[in-house]
Amino acid sequence: MNEKALGKEETTLLSYLLKTVPYDAYPVNPQPQSLHPFASSPFSDPIRKLADASASLSFGKALHSFTAFTSSVSSHIATLSSVGLASADFLNYQSEQDTRRRINALKTRDRTVAVYGEPIPLDRSQVVDWCIFRIEQWGKKMGMEIFKDEEKNGRMTVMLGGKVLVVEVDLAIQRGTTHLSESRISVSSVKTSHAMPSGSSGNALAERSASLDALILQTWNHYFAEVQSENVESNIRAAYMAEDIQMHLSYLMKLDVLAFQEGDQGLRWFNDTGLMSMIADQITKTEADSISSSVRSPTVNLDVFLCRAHALAVPYLIAPSMSFLIYLSPIAYYSLLRARESSNSTSNPPGQEHDAFSKLDIPVSVLRSQLTRKESRPAGVSIATLTLAPTSGSSAGTESRAEPRPHLGRPFFRLPGTALLAALDHSFTSPSSLSNVNLKSTRDIWILDFTNGGRSDGIVMTHSRMREIQQVLDPGSSIGGGMGLGMQIPPLPGSWVGLLINPAHPPSERYIAAYRSPSDLHPPLRLRLTVPNEAGFLLEKAPVRSLKEVYGILEIVRDQCWINETLKTVEWIAEDLMTDFSKDDSRGDTDTASSTDEELAALLNGNYRPRRIPVNVFLPTHPLAFPSSGTRLSDRLDPDAENAVPGLASISMSTGSTIPAPSVALAFTVHMPNQPGQSNKLGQVALVLRHDRTCSRGVRVDANVSVSESLRGMHGNHLPPQLIDELEEGARRGGAFGMAGKVWRWATGSG
Structure with missing residues (x-):
C-alpha cells in the first residue's frame, strides 16, 4: 500500500483506522496460541495493511506533524481546550461502534443460532410424517428440488435434486397395525448420481459414490433412530445430527453450483x-x-x-x-x-x-x-x-x-x-x-x-x-x-506443554503426576516433568x-x-499448585512420616521397597547420545538449548531443517543390590522412548544404566532384549511412564 492508496484525507494512522478498517478487524481479547496463519480466523490482513499504512507515512512527515502540533500548542492556548473536548467525541465514536456491533450481530444471527433441540412431535403417531417433512425442509433450505413418490407397501422414494447432483433416498416405513405410535421409519438405501447440463447422465466414479451413499445412509438413520427413541435428551442430540446433515447437503450443493457453472466439465x-x-x-x-x-x-x-x-x-x-x-x-x-x-x-x-x-x-x-x-x-x-x-x-x-x-x-x-x-x-x-x-x-x-x-x-x-x-x-x-x-x-511466552495439559491456568515450568502399577508390581512413580522452553x-x-x-x-x-497422547496418559498438575496434598498422595514432594527401624534395616540389607520412586521426565529437543551404544541417530535439529538429561548427552546439530522424532526421557535413581555383607550401590537409569517408524511397533526404547565397576558384572549397562521388548510393547499400549517401574524391578531383582 502506497501513499496514494491511503487517500488525500488519510494522512495519519488514526484516520486510516477510523475510515478503512472495520470495528471488529482487531480482536479485543485474542488468544495468543491462535495468532498464526493456520488458525480458523486469522486476522493478519488488517495488521499487514496497518503496517503498510504506517510505512507509507514517512518519518519526516511524522516529525513535521509533531513539531507543528507542539508549536501550535505553545502559541495558541485555545488548542488545549479543543483537545479537552476530544473525550466527548470519543464517547460519540464508541456509541457509533456499539450500534454497528449490534446491527452486525443481528445480521449474523442465523450463523450463530443456539441449538435448542428438534421440535419432535409429542404425539408419536406423527413422528413418521414429521421425519418426511424434515427431509423436504432440508432440501428446500439448501435450494434443492424435491420429488416425492406416494407411499406404497411400506416404501417411499424421495429425490433431492440440484443442478447436477441427484440424491435418491429410499425410505422404509412400518405403520403400526394396532397403534400408530408404533410406526417406524428408516432409510433403506441411498443412491447419488449426476445429471450433466448437456442432458446426459453419469455417475462420478461409481465405486467412490458408494462411500458417499454410506455416509448419507448412516447419518440419516442415526437421526431417525434418535428422533424415535424415548430418551428425554433425544431432541438435543437430534438437533446436532440435523445440523451435520444440513452441513453435508450445503457442501454438496456448493460443489453442485461449481459443477453447473462449468458445464459438462464441472463433473x-x-x-x-x-x-x-x-x-x-x-x-x-x-x-x-x-x-x-x-x-x-x-x-x-x-x-x-x-x-x-x-x-x-x-x-x-x-x-x-x-x-x-x-x-x-x-x-x-x-x-x-x-x-x-x-x-x-x-x-x-x-x-x-x-x-x-x-x-x-x-x-x-x-x-x-x-x-x-x-x-x-x-x-x-x-x-x-x-x-x-x-x-x-x-x-x-x-x-x-x-x-x-x-x-x-x-x-x-x-x-x-x-x-x-x-x-x-x-x-x-x-x-x-x-x-x-x-x-x-x-x-x-x-x-x-x-x-x-x-x-x-x-x-x-x-x-x-x-x-x-x-x-x-x-x-x-x-x-x-x-x-x-x-x-x-x-x-x-510459555510452553506448549501448558497449552496441552491445562490451557485454562497460567503456564508452569514443571508439572507433577503419579503413576501406579495396576498390579502393584512396583511402588508408585512420582513423575516430575520439566517443560521445554518452546x-x-x-x-x-x-x-x-x-x-x-x-x-x-x-x-x-x-x-x-x-x-501429545503420550503425555496425556497420566494426569498432570502444576508443581506450584502442589501445596495441600496428603502424606499418602504419591504426587507429594517428600515423605512426612518418619522412617522405622524395619525400613532402615531393609535399606541396609538391600530389600528396601520405597514408598514411591521419584522420576524426572524430560522432553528432549536435541538428539541424545548413549555412551554405551553410540549415537544411533539419524535425525537432525537446530533448536534452542535444552535442559540436560541425567545420564545422557545432547548432540546439537546445526545442519538440516527437519526436527527429530518426538521422544520422552525418564531419569531416576535405583538402589541396586550388591554382594552379601555390603551396602547397596546407587545406579542412575536413563530411559528414552522415541517415535521410530523403522521399529516393528513404531516406538523404540533406549536405556543407559550407570553403575560402579563392581556391579557391571551383575547387570551391565544394557537391559536384556526381553525387557526392551516388554518396554516397547507396554509403551505401545499406553504404559510409557510405567517403563521406569519395570526397570526398577529388574534392577532391584524384584522381578
Missing part, C-alpha cells in the same frame, strides 16, 4: 475425491504390504500402521469429502478393537474400496460406525478433513505462493519398497475464472480442517513443527519469514493444493499427536 468436482482415493489407496496398500512383510504377519495393527506409515485416507468418513485418520491413542485403538469384536467384523468385506484396507486389523466398516459421529468417537482420535472452504482475498495466502517444485522434503517414504510412492501426487481441483464470476470478495480454496468443522480447538503444536508445516507449504520461503504465505509465526499453537486449518502437501503436513502432525 470434475465430484470426481476429485474418487481420483484422490485411487492414489491414497495405492499408498496405503503399498505401505501396509511393507509393514506386513517386515513383521511377518498377514494383518497389520492399525495403531502400528499409523505410527509407521502415513495417515489413512478414508473417503466420506465424517463429511462429504476426504478424511485422513492421523493417529489413534492406545485407548482409542482398543475401543475400536472392542467394537470390532462386538460387531463380529473380523475382516474387510470384498470390494474395490476395501482393497487398501484388507491387511488392517480394523475393518473400514468399524471405522465408519465408530468415527463418523462425534458422540461415538473415542477420545484420542485425530482426524483431518480436506474441504473446500471460502476465504477472503489474501487471507489464505495461496495466490502469492510459488508454484510447487520438486524437492527432497516431506513426505518421506522410508519403509522398504515404498520409495517410488514419493513420485505420486494429485493436484486438487481449483475453481475456474468462470466459477468465481460472482465471488468478488471471497474465493474457495482447499483446506485441511483439524477442528471437526469448528467443534474442537484443533491440535496443540510446537513452534518448531508449525514452522516446518510452513516449509511444506512454501518450500522456497525462508525459515523465519514465509512472506509468500504471509506467515509470520513469532515465538510466544511455545505452542493451536493448529486449526492449513491451505493445501496437492495430496503431497497433505501427506507432508500430516507427517508432522502425527509426530505431535504421538507426544
Whole structure:
C-alpha cells in the first residue's frame, strides 16, 4: 500500500483506522496460541495493511506533524481546550461502534443460532410424517428440488435434486397395525448420481459414490433412530445430527453450483475425491504390504500402521469429502478393537474400496460406525478433513505462493519398497475464472480442517513443527519469514506443554503426576516433568493444493499427536499448585512420616521397597547420545538449548531443517543390590522412548544404566532384549511412564 492508496484525507494512522478498517478487524481479547496463519480466523490482513499504512507515512512527515502540533500548542492556548473536548467525541465514536456491533450481530444471527433441540412431535403417531417433512425442509433450505413418490407397501422414494447432483433416498416405513405410535421409519438405501447440463447422465466414479451413499445412509438413520427413541435428551442430540446433515447437503450443493457453472466439465468436482482415493489407496496398500512383510504377519495393527506409515485416507468418513485418520491413542485403538469384536467384523468385506484396507486389523466398516459421529468417537482420535472452504482475498495466502517444485522434503517414504510412492501426487481441483464470476470478495480454496468443522480447538503444536508445516507449504520461503504465505509465526511466552495439559491456568515450568502399577508390581512413580522452553499453537486449518502437501503436513502432525497422547496418559498438575496434598498422595514432594527401624534395616540389607520412586521426565529437543551404544541417530535439529538429561548427552546439530522424532526421557535413581555383607550401590537409569517408524511397533526404547565397576558384572549397562521388548510393547499400549517401574524391578531383582 502506497501513499496514494491511503487517500488525500488519510494522512495519519488514526484516520486510516477510523475510515478503512472495520470495528471488529482487531480482536479485543485474542488468544495468543491462535495468532498464526493456520488458525480458523486469522486476522493478519488488517495488521499487514496497518503496517503498510504506517510505512507509507514517512518519518519526516511524522516529525513535521509533531513539531507543528507542539508549536501550535505553545502559541495558541485555545488548542488545549479543543483537545479537552476530544473525550466527548470519543464517547460519540464508541456509541457509533456499539450500534454497528449490534446491527452486525443481528445480521449474523442465523450463523450463530443456539441449538435448542428438534421440535419432535409429542404425539408419536406423527413422528413418521414429521421425519418426511424434515427431509423436504432440508432440501428446500439448501435450494434443492424435491420429488416425492406416494407411499406404497411400506416404501417411499424421495429425490433431492440440484443442478447436477441427484440424491435418491429410499425410505422404509412400518405403520403400526394396532397403534400408530408404533410406526417406524428408516432409510433403506441411498443412491447419488449426476445429471450433466448437456442432458446426459453419469455417475462420478461409481465405486467412490458408494462411500458417499454410506455416509448419507448412516447419518440419516442415526437421526431417525434418535428422533424415535424415548430418551428425554433425544431432541438435543437430534438437533446436532440435523445440523451435520444440513452441513453435508450445503457442501454438496456448493460443489453442485461449481459443477453447473462449468458445464459438462464441472463433473470434475465430484470426481476429485474418487481420483484422490485411487492414489491414497495405492499408498496405503503399498505401505501396509511393507509393514506386513517386515513383521511377518498377514494383518497389520492399525495403531502400528499409523505410527509407521502415513495417515489413512478414508473417503466420506465424517463429511462429504476426504478424511485422513492421523493417529489413534492406545485407548482409542482398543475401543475400536472392542467394537470390532462386538460387531463380529473380523475382516474387510470384498470390494474395490476395501482393497487398501484388507491387511488392517480394523475393518473400514468399524471405522465408519465408530468415527463418523462425534458422540461415538473415542477420545484420542485425530482426524483431518480436506474441504473446500471460502476465504477472503489474501487471507489464505495461496495466490502469492510459488508454484510447487520438486524437492527432497516431506513426505518421506522410508519403509522398504515404498520409495517410488514419493513420485505420486494429485493436484486438487481449483475453481475456474468462470466459477468465481460472482465471488468478488471471497474465493474457495482447499483446506485441511483439524477442528471437526469448528467443534474442537484443533491440535496443540510446537513452534518448531508449525514452522516446518510452513516449509511444506512454501518450500522456497525462508525459515523465519514465509512472506509468500504471509506467515509470520513469532515465538510466544510459555510452553506448549501448558497449552496441552491445562490451557485454562497460567503456564508452569514443571508439572507433577503419579503413576501406579495396576498390579502393584512396583511402588508408585512420582513423575516430575520439566517443560521445554518452546511455545505452542493451536493448529486449526492449513491451505493445501496437492495430496503431497497433505501427506507432508500430516507427517508432522502425527509426530505431535504421538507426544501429545503420550503425555496425556497420566494426569498432570502444576508443581506450584502442589501445596495441600496428603502424606499418602504419591504426587507429594517428600515423605512426612518418619522412617522405622524395619525400613532402615531393609535399606541396609538391600530389600528396601520405597514408598514411591521419584522420576524426572524430560522432553528432549536435541538428539541424545548413549555412551554405551553410540549415537544411533539419524535425525537432525537446530533448536534452542535444552535442559540436560541425567545420564545422557545432547548432540546439537546445526545442519538440516527437519526436527527429530518426538521422544520422552525418564531419569531416576535405583538402589541396586550388591554382594552379601555390603551396602547397596546407587545406579542412575536413563530411559528414552522415541517415535521410530523403522521399529516393528513404531516406538523404540533406549536405556543407559550407570553403575560402579563392581556391579557391571551383575547387570551391565544394557537391559536384556526381553525387557526392551516388554518396554516397547507396554509403551505401545499406553504404559510409557510405567517403563521406569519395570526397570526398577529388574534392577532391584524384584522381578
